[in-house]
Amino acid sequence: MSSVRSFEAGDVDAVADLFQRLLRKSAQPPSDDLKTYLRTLFIDFPAAEPDLRSRVHVRADGSVSGFLGVLPVEMEFEGRRLKAANCGTFACDDRDGDPFAGARLLRDVLSGPQDLSFTETSNDVSTDMWRTTRATVLGPYSLEWLRVIRPSAFALEAAAGRLSALRLLSPMTRPIDALFCRRGEKQSWSHYAPLAGKADAFVIDAVSDTEFAHLCRQFVRHFPLRPAWETPMLETMLGHATRKALHGERIQHAVKTRSGKAIGLYLYYGDPGGIGRTVQIMAEPGQEAIVIDCLIRNAHARGLVGIRGRTQPALLQAMIGKKCAFLHTSSTIVHSRNPALLEALTSGRAFLNGLAGEGWTRLIGDRFG
Amino acid sequence: MSDETKAAIRTFIVENFLFGDNSHPLPADLSLIDNDLVDSTGILELVGFLEERFGVQVADADIVPANLDTIERIAGFITRKQAA
Numbered sequence: 001m002s003s004v005r006s007f008e009a010g011d012v013d014a015v016a017d018l019f020q021r022l023l024r025k026s027a028q029p030p031s032d033d034l035k036t037y038l039r040t041l042f043i044d045f046p047a048a049e050p051d052l053r054s055r056v057h058v059r060a061d062g063s064v065s066g067f068l069g070v071l072p073v074e075m076e077f078e079g080r081r082l083k084a085a086n087c088g089t090f091a092c093d094d095r096d097g098d099p100f101a102g103a104r105l106l107r108d109v110l111s112g113p114q115d116l117s118f119t120e121t122s123n124d125v126s127t128d129m130w131r132t133t134r135a136t137v138l139g140p141y142s143l144e145w146l147r148v149i150r151p152s153a154f155a156l157e158a159a160a161g162r163l164s165a166l167r168l169l170s171p172m173t174r175p176i177d178a179l180f181c182r183r184g185e186k187q188s189w190s191h192y193a194p195l196a197g198k199a200d201a202f203v204i205d206a207v208s209d210t211e212f213a214h215l216c217r218q219f220v221r222h223f224p225l226r227p228a229w230e231t232p233m234l235e236t237m238l239g240h241a242t243r244k245a246l247h248g249e250r251i252q253h254a255v256k257t258r259s260g261k262a263i264g265l266y267l268y269y270g271d272p273g274g275i276g277r278t279v280q281i282m283a284e285p286g287q288e289a290i291v292i293d294c295l296i297r298n299a300h301a302r303g304l305v306g307i308r309g310r311t312q313p314a315l316l317q318a319m320i321g322k323k324c325a326f327l328h329t330s331s332t333i334v335h336s337r338n339p340a341l342l343e344a345l346t347s348g349r350a351f352l353n354g355l356a357g358e359g360w361t362r363l364i365g366d367r368f369g
Numbered sequence: 370m371s372d373e374t375k376a377a378i379r380t381f382i383v384e385n386f387l388f389g390d391n392s393h394p395l396p397a398d399l400s401l402i403d404n405d406l407v408d409s410t411g412i413l414e415l416v417g418f419l420e421e422r423f424g425v426q427v428a429d430a431d432i433v434p435a436n437l438d439t440i441e442r443i444a445g446f447i448t449r450k451q452a453a
Contacts, residue, residue, distance in 0.1 A: 001430070001433065002433060098433070099402050099407075099408055099412070099434070100409060100432045100433065100434070100437070101409065103410070103413045103416070103432055104429045104430075104432045107432070125409075125410065129409055129413055132413035132417060
């Protein structure tokens with residue numbers, strides 16, 4: 001009889017194989033680097049709790065056919081500490097073996113002792129499964145914002161995601177994009193040129209993990225439902241986020257007044273000529289628009305052709321007028337039996353996604369050697 | 370197991386997995402898995418229906434084809450659960 005049980009060190013090889021085949025869509029065998037990382041993240045992680053573990057689905061013959069990765073997150077709501085399960089990595093083998101493996105894994109995890117379960121990376125199939133468990137899809141947290149900076153180079157780079165040889169054409173895009181930006185128009189959704197504005201009064205400052213962690217704790221306190229981050233935990237997470245080889249160079253900045261007071265921060269990855277990926281934007285309430293301006297200016301100055309990231313309700317408001325496009329690639333979904341928590345989540349008073357999600361792990365955006 | 374139980378299960382499957390198409394013969398021994406009528410998502414809907422309609426608690430370990438692959442097996446599973 002098949003069963004669901006906690007993920008153990010002996011399962012790492014099988015889970016790495018599932019991850020490689022089903023999530024990375026690769027025919028290459030999983031590397032030792034990936035195996036080590038899965039163990040580091042899902043077994044040895046400092047926040048690990050014995051009653052909140054990742055789960056595997058095991059066939060009758062003992063082989064592993066499914067995995068649901070759980071990262072315990074300590075959260076805080078109106079002064080009370082909560083346990084949350086961040087359930088991001090979800091992979092089940094083909095339906096020939098046991099077509100109900102995914103359903104059993106999800107039900108098993110959601111019936112755990114946590115106050116709240118969530119994912120920010122749910123694809124359409126997983127979303128349907130979560131919905132049947134009476135989970136709630138959070139629309140304002142489930143959109144990707146996208147700011148096009150150089151339109152023709154952006155289009156080429158987007159296409160090169162499928163056919164990398166197209167990048168050879170990139171020199172041809174420069175005069176076209178230069179023409180766009182010389183037209184003297186105001187900001188347009190199709191291209192970006194830095195204009196004078198409030199952001200001129202602020203400076204950006206590359207900051208250490210320690211300072212960044214300190215600022216994250218400062219800015220997250222405005223959310224009634226939020227991660228109860230301690231600085232060492234955040235530093236550990238930022239250590240994981242050091243490298244995302246598939247996304248480009250890491251840029252970790254604080255936005256400060258000229259007198260040195262921080263009003264916000266951002267963390268993104270991107271190389272000149274590429275499309276940047278933002279993991280986190282945070283700000284003092286009301287300052288989000290300035291921080292977003294500073295982020296887009298920095299991406300433009302570094303030669304990126306576009307930049308994208310995940311929305312949160314406060315950021316959505318601030319992006320009005322920034323000529324961003326919005327699209328959906330994966331969903332943020334929450335499950336809780338506590339109506340007060342659900343109300344905080346559906347009304348946009350919770351801090352989710354990015355560092356309060358999976359965005360900081362190497363599983364998103366890094367290459368495993 | 371009662372015909373009433375089978376009929377209720379059949380109605381649920383027709384409404385939710387066949388989109389109301391009553392022309393499907395759907396015999397009681399038809400494999401819902403082999404005929405692509407139910408997958409991991411569908412099974413969670415079916416389990417939710419069984420728990421609510423028949424007042425039984427379906428454990429994670431119960432969610433296996435041996436219990437839920439045909440109308441006949443589902444009805445037998447409900448009967449066993451209600452008797453337990």
